[in-house]
Amino acid sequence: MPDFEPKIVAFVCTWCTYAGADLAGTSRMQYPPNVRVLKFPCTGRIDPVFILRAFQKGADGVLVSGCHPGDCHYMAGNFHARRRFAAFRALLDFVGVDLNRLQFSWVSAAEGGKWVEVVTELTERVRTMGPMPEFKELEHEELWSTFAGAAGGKSAVLNSPELKEAYDSIG
Amino acid sequence: MNARANKNHLTSIEPAYYEAVTEAIRKEAVKILKEETVVGVVGYLPGRRKGTATPALVTSVEEAEKLIFSPACVNNLSVYLTKAKKGVLKQGKVGIVAKGCDMRALAGLMTESQLQREDLFIIGVVCPGVYGFGVERTGTLTEANIARKCRECTVHMPEGADVAAGTHAELADLTPEEAEEMARIEAMPQAERWAFWKEHFSRCIRCMACRQVCPFCYCEQCLCDKNRPQAVESSPRPAGNMAWHLVRAMHLAGRCGGCAECERVCPMDIPLNLLNRRMAKELKELYDFEAGLAPVEKGPLNQYKEDDDQSFIK
Numbered sequence: 001m002p003d004f005e006p007k008i009v010a011f012v013c014t015w016c017t018y019a020g021a022d023l024a025g026t027s028r029m030q031y032p033p034n035v036r037v038l039k040f041p042c043t044g045r046i047d048p049v050f051i052l053r054a055f056q057k058g059a060d061g062v063l064v065s066g067c068h069p070g071d072c073h074y075m076a077g078n079f080h081a082r083r084r085f086a087a088f089r090a091l092l093d094f095v096g097v098d099l100n101r102l103q104f105s106w107v108s109a110a111e112g113g114k115w116v117e118v119v120t121e122l123t124e125r126v127r128t129m130g131p132m133p134e135f136k137e138l139e140h141e142e143l144w145s146t147f148a149g150a151a152g153g154k155s156a157v158l159n160s161p162e163l164k165e166a167y168d169s170i171g
Numbered sequence: 172m173n174a175r176a177n178k179n180h181l182t183s184i185e186p187a188y189y190e191a192v193t194e195a196i197r198k199e200a201v202k203i204l205k206e207e208t209v210v211g212v213v214g215y216l217p218g219r220r221k222g223t224a225t226p227a228l229v230t231s232v233e234e235a236e237k238l239i240f241s242p243a244c245v246n247n248l249s250v251y252l253t254k255a256k257k258g259v260l261k262q263g264k265v266g267i268v269a270k271g272c273d274m275r276a277l278a279g280l281m282t283e284s285q286l287q288r289e290d291l292f293i294i295g296v297v298c299p300g301v302y303g304f305g306v307e308r309t310g311t312l313t314e315a316n317i318a319r320k321c322r323e324c325t326v327h328m329p330e331g332a333d334v335a336a337g338t339h340a341e342l343a344d345l346t347p348e349e350a351e352e353m354a355r356i357e358a359m360p361q362a363e364r365w366a367f368w369k370e371h372f373s374r375c376i377r378c379m380a381c382r383q384v385c386p387f388c389y390c391e392q393c394l395c396d397k398n399r400p401q402a403v404e405s406s407p408r409p410a411g412n413m414a415w416h417l418v419r420a421m422h423l424a425g426r427c428g429g430c431a432e433c434e435r436v437c438p439m440d441i442p443l444n445l446l447n448r449r450m451a452k453e454l455k456e457l458y459d460f461e462a463g464l465a466p467v468e469k470g471p472l473n474q475y476k477e478d479d480d481q482s483f484i485k
Binding site: 047048049052053069070076080082083084085086087088089091093094095096097098099103104106118134135138139141142 | 394410
């Protein structure tokens, strides 16, 4: 895949990872510019729906990063997030999303180096995987695509000759 | 557990069993209404067509004498306490007819402080199973017409109910169709799994029946109805459908009682309970949580342990 620049969205907590990324910047460390950082109060605030939305709107990879366990500014936000994302990962895997595109990490405010490492690794991994087509394709499909795309054999259930005839008769 | 050990190997449940349960429910409902223990009983009345049943809130002894239980009593009535007949709880204690799976929903709602145990009089049904969809309703329950969820039921006995109607009866040697289907999907290559769900979700017409019928979807305003900012597209297009079903499964993770009402009401036959089952399985493996008949202090996603698995986090 030549000239493919992956889009990475990073959901980070303001107290640790955002400060860590800031430290990487002020320390003049280099990391891929593919990452778009979004700041949240806490990993506990990061809803799985944000991750879905990122993928739908064109992200090729998503990073969720916050404070190490025990360091949460709100005491337990990252503990709750840890359970929630463990469950969410299982769900995404069950519907057939490649979990290599979704990375979770703990990066503290002092770990500028780790931030660079995490971002570089994810970016390079996604670069070799190529763009993520699944969610983006959904964005461009209509309910009727299953009928119209019948030639492509997309749907076995909604593709009976009767339905096809009815669909074609609509024009 | 004892009941499980001495289960008789039945190949069909005769109408006589359901009549006996019906008798027991009527007797109990009449008694608690007469004694004014409760202001009403949520139960099943005969439907207008033969072999059907309809949920109802009965408030008089005459009505209570018409209550029934049959394999057509598929509905999970706990939804009537948090949503449809929400007001009735304010007037006093309410009786409710509950199968094992409904009791899990009641327990979950108590866990979430949506219901109080002392506000309820639970008439538990020792339920051998109910009809599946599109089957022949002969009055006799057999392997041919039992619902998919009932094939793997683990809660035939309504333990913890105020009274139990019926004796133990369950069909023997049912194939676990749903577990087999889940194993089949899990064994698929990832791209095929995506294609499988994409095809199912693309049929969704977003009628929201799955949400309306779910006892746990009691939010006054659903995240998926909000449009400023819009989290999930509300029109029935593949993108929004995928998001809605993922959000739904995620919001029910660790709460779902497994009554499979969502799947039953789905007009497009999307196998929604597979998603619920998958999440339940994950939470069992990770946090040893299973939806049970008794309320717990907190659900698995509302609590944490310091040593929870974090092998997926860098």
